[in-house]
Amino acid sequence: MPTIFFYGPRLDKEKSKEMIKDFTETASQVTGIERSAFVVYLRESKPENVGVGGELLEDKLKGT
Amino acid sequence: MPTIFFYGPRLDKEKSKEMIKDFTETASQVTGIERSAFVVYLRESKPENVGVGGELLEDKLKGT
Amino acid sequence: MPTIFFYGPRLDKEKSKEMIKDFTETASQVTGIERSAFVVYLRESKPENVGVGGELLEDKLKGT
Amino acid sequence: MPTIFFYGPRLDKEKSKEMIKDFTETASQVTGIERSAFVVYLRESKPENVGVGGELLEDKLKGT
Amino acid sequence: MPTIFFYGPRLDKEKSKEMIKDFTETASQVTGIERSAFVVYLRESKPENVGVGGELLEDKLKGT
Amino acid sequence: MPTIFFYGPRLDKEKSKEMIKDFTETASQVTGIERSAFVVYLRESKPENVGVGGELLEDKLKGT
Numbered sequence: 001m002p003t004i005f006f007y008g009p010r011l012d013k014e015k016s017k018e019m020i021k022d023f024t025e026t027a028s029q030v031t032g033i034e035r036s037a038f039v040v041y042l043r044e045s046k047p048e049n050v051g052v053g054g055e056l057l058e059d060k061l062k063g064t
Numbered sequence: 065m066p067t068i069f070f071y072g073p074r075l076d077k078e079k080s081k082e083m084i085k086d087f088t089e090t091a092s093q094v095t096g097i098e099r100s101a102f103v104v105y106l107r108e109s110k111p112e113n114v115g116v117g118g119e120l121l122e123d124k125l126k127g128t
Numbered sequence: 129m130p131t132i133f134f135y136g137p138r139l140d141k142e143k144s145k146e147m148i149k150d151f152t153e154t155a156s157q158v159t160g161i162e163r164s165a166f167v168v169y170l171r172e173s174k175p176e177n178v179g180v181g182g183e184l185l186e187d188k189l190k191g192t
Numbered sequence: 193m194p195t196i197f198f199y200g201p202r203l204d205k206e207k208s209k210e211m212i213k214d215f216t217e218t219a220s221q222v223t224g225i226e227r228s229a230f231v232v233y234l235r236e237s238k239p240e241n242v243g244v245g246g247e248l249l250e251d252k253l254k255g256t
Numbered sequence: 257m258p259t260i261f262f263y264g265p266r267l268d269k270e271k272s273k274e275m276i277k278d279f280t281e282t283a284s285q286v287t288g289i290e291r292s293a294f295v296v297y298l299r300e301s302k303p304e305n306v307g308v309g310g311e312l313l314e315d316k317l318k319g320t
Numbered sequence: 321m322p323t324i325f326f327y328g329p330r331l332d333k334e335k336s337k338e339m340i341k342d343f344t345e346t347a348s349q350v351t352g353i354e355r356s357a358f359v360v361y362l363r364e365s366k367p368e369n370v371g372v373g374g375e376l377l378e379d380k381l382k383g384t
Contacts, residue, residue, distance in 0.1 A: 001167045001372045002328030002365075003131055007233060008351060009322070013112065013120070015350050020115030022346040028118075030339045031329055039129045039167065040115035041071060045322075048205065051212030051232035052321045054220075056205070065180045065295045066136030066173075067259055073130070073159055077240065077248070083158045084243030090150040092246075094143050095136060103257045103295065104243035105199060109130075116129045135297060141368065141376070148371030156374075168371035169327060176269065179276030179296035182284075184269070193308045193359045194264030194301075195323055200287060201258070207286050214282040222275045223265055231321045231359065237258075244257045263361060304333065307340030307360035310348075312333070 002027060004040045016042055066091060068104045080106055130155060132168045137175075144170055194219060196232045208234055258283060260296045272298055322347060324360045329367075336362055 004023050011019060020040045028035040047058040068087050075083060084104045092099040111122040132151050139147060148168045156163040175186040196215050203211060212232045220227040239250040260279050267275060276296045284291040303314035324343050331339060340360045348355040367378040 001370055001377060002326065003167060003169075004327075005325040006347065007323045007325075008347070009353070011350065013122075016112065016115075017120050017123075019346065019350045020120060021118050022350075023343060024115060024118035026339065026342040026346065027326065027328070030331065030335050030342075033329070036117040038115075038117065039131060041109055041131075042113040042115075044113070045233055048208065049234040049236070050321055051208075051216060051230070051234075053228040053230065054213050054216035056209050056212060057321060058205075059209075065178055065185060066134065067295060067297075068135075069133040070155065071131045071133075072155070073161070075158065077250075079158050080240065080243075081248050081251075083154065084248060085246050086154040086158075087151060088243060088246035090147065090154065091134065091136070094139065094147045094150075097137070100245040102243070102245065103259060105237055105259075106241040106243075108241070114129055121129060141378075144368065144371075145376050145379075148376060149374050152371060152374035164373040166371075166373065169365055170369040170371075172369070173297055176272065177298040177300070179272075179280060179294070179298075181292040181294065182277050182280035184273050184276060186269075187273075193306055193313060194262065195359060195361075196263075197261040198283065199259045199261075200283070201289070203286065211282065211286045214286075215279060218275065218278040218282065219262065219264070222267065222271050222278075225265070231323060233323075242257055249257060301361055304336065305362040305364070307336075307344060307358075307362075309356040309358065310341050310344035312337050312340060314333075315337075 001037050002031065002033060004038065005043055006040065007043045007045050010044045010046075011042060065101050066095065066097060066103075068102065069107055070104065071107045071109050074108045074110075075106060129165050130159065130161060130167075132166065133171055134168065135171045135173050138172045139170060193229050194223065194225060196230065197235055198232065199235045199237050202236045202238075203234060257293050258287065258289060258295075260294065261299055262296065263299045263301050266300045267298060321357050322351065322353060322359075324358065325363055326360065327363050327365050330364045331362060
C-alpha cells in the first residue's frame, strides 16, 4: 500500500515507465514490501504554476 | 475544516456529486463535525500517469 | 489503485475502521473499481496545526 | 526545502507571481529559512472537482 | 474552500498563528475569495524525514 | 524543484538515506534536472491509519 507522489515536469511514456519502475524497485527493496503493493502518481507541474525562491519557475527558466 | 482528497479516474458530474455527497456524509457522521465544514477534492489521475506494481497503469489496463 | 487522503481529527480504532470501510464502499460503487484496489490514508491534523479563516483552529475551538 | 501547496482557483500570471512572492516572503520570515529554499505549487481546482459541505462547488457557485 | 499545505519545520504557537494569518490574507487578497473560506494545514517535517539533493536534511544541517 | 512524497512505513536512518539517495538519482537521471533541485519527503503512515481494500491495515497485518 505505500504510495509515492512525484511533482515535476511532464514525462513522455518511456520516461514515465522508467520512473515508475525504478521508484517501485527502490521502495520495495528498502522496505521489504512486495512490488505489487506500490502505487506511484506522476503529478505534472507546469513551470507557470511553480514558484522557486519566490519567483515563477517559468520566468526563471527564461532567464527573466 | 476536514479535507478529503480522492486520486482516481475522471468522474462525470453525476458520479462526482454522489462521491462528494457520500464522502461528506460518512465523514460528518464518523467525526461528529457538521457537513458544511468538509471540503472534498477530486483529483483526476490518468492511467498514463499512474504506476501500479512498477508498471504503467495504462499498460496494465490494455493487458500489455 | 485509487487513493483517498483524509485530513482531520484523530479517530479511535472503531471510527477509523468505519471511515475506511464506508469511503472504500462509496468509491468502489461510484467508480466500478473493485474494493481491493483502494487505499485510504487517515492523516491526523491537530487543532494547533490548522488554520481556518486566518485563525488557529485551536483558538477557535476554545472560543478565544 | 519547505514546500507549499495551494489548491484553489486558476490564477493568471500576475496573480500567480504575487501569490508565490508573498507566500515565500511570509514563510521565509516566519521560519528564518532563506527564500531560495522554498518551493510553491499552485494546484488548480476546478469547481466541477470540488465539494463543499457535500455539494459540488460548481452548483453552489451557480446558486443551484 | 481553497486549501494551503505547508510542509516545513515545526513552528511554535506564535509563528503558527502568524503563518496562518499571513497566508490567508495573501490568498484572500489575490483570489478575491473571503478569508473564512481558507483552510491552512501546517504539516511538520522533521529533518530526519526530508531529503534535499539526495542527502538527508538531518545530515546536511549537521554539516556531515 | 521537483518534489517526491513517500507515504509508507517508518524507516530507520540507513533506509531513509538509501531511499532518498536512490529516488533522487532516478528522478534526476530520468528528468535531466540536477540532483540538488530535488526534495524528498518521507511521510510515515502507521498501520492503524491506513486502509487497504476497506479494512484497517493494522488488522490485515495481524491476520484478523
